[in-house]
Amino acid sequence: MQNLTVIENELVPVYETSTGEKVVYGTELHQVLGVKSVYREWSARRLKDCDALEKQDFEAVEISTPSGQTMKNHIIKLDTAKEMAMLERNEKGKQVRRYFIKVEKKYKEMTHDMLADLSTELKAVIVVDKRVTKVEQRVEKLENNMTITHEQIQVIKNRVNHKITCLLGGRESNAYKDRTLRGRAYSRFNKDYCDYFRINARANTLTAKFDEALQYIDLWEPDTNLRIQILDSNSQINMEVA
Known part of the structure; x- marks a missing residue:
């Protein structure tokens, strides 16, 4: 989940990965939600509440601060971020969740419209490419979980x-x-x-x-x-x- 590009910044910045995954930074979500507890405690609790799996639903990362120090952060997939917002059980949480749903809908419609204008041959190529990408991701996951010989x-x-x-x-x-x-x-x-x-x-x-x-x-x-x-x-x- 690296090489992130900002695609929406209306409420919580939403990023797109090189594979097209929509994600957010945990600290930015935490800030917009106005949570009183510190980020480290809140993120640990909410990710556990969501039964989120590392490397599957989120990725732990370290980012540099303006002071030159590093701080722990998380890159969180949009589905998990929606659930984390909903668990706040307040108006801001509902607002953020509705915003994420709006972003998802927007990009799904954009993808659908782009595909509609393509020829049958190009659509077939894209479908195959997506399948190959998924296979490559599965292979990479298996390789990362392999134990020594x-x-x-x-x-x-x-x-x-x-x-x-x-x-x-x-x-x-x-x-x-x-x-x-x-x-x-x-x-x-x-x-x-x-x-x-x-x-x-x-x-x-x-x-x-x-x-x-x-x-x-x-x-x-x-x-x-x-x-x-x-x-x-x-x-x-x-x-x-x-």
Whole structure:
């Protein structure tokens, strides 16, 4: 949902995406509705009330402010925006909802009129093009949801093993030889990794996140408590019984 073009600005600015989708910015909708609660709280509540799905009904984005800072925003499809306006249950919400309906009707009629003047051959081409676009969008969605391959799982496993071994001080270190401590290090890493990528197992890493996963492994560091345990273990003197 990028490359937005303003097509209506009578009440709430309405934008059109490169694929023809009609959308609004959440902060602009929030401002026109005159909501008293802050945007972050309101948007989270209303999107949940609408059962809106990210990447399907809206997209979370960050925009630059005049001061040079960034703020969280949402690009919201018109159907969801209508429902969010309606849920305000006041006159302004009704006004905004009627405005969105008017915009939808206007552009549907424009599309219909444009198609009416085209030849049968061109209409057929447009229908096929729309079908191809939908297929491409579905393929892209599937690709974005694909998890890493068996070979990539093995690459990550080897990278993790190398990382943990180095952090423990090598295979000959006391920390590495301490199975409990070694297991604690792996457990801590796996939890941090899964929390970061919002998955329940490393094998569920998205293919699109593979390179980021390798970088995460290289940069990961244990928490202070675990680091102290590793240092304490490696500082102990091994006593050999003659």
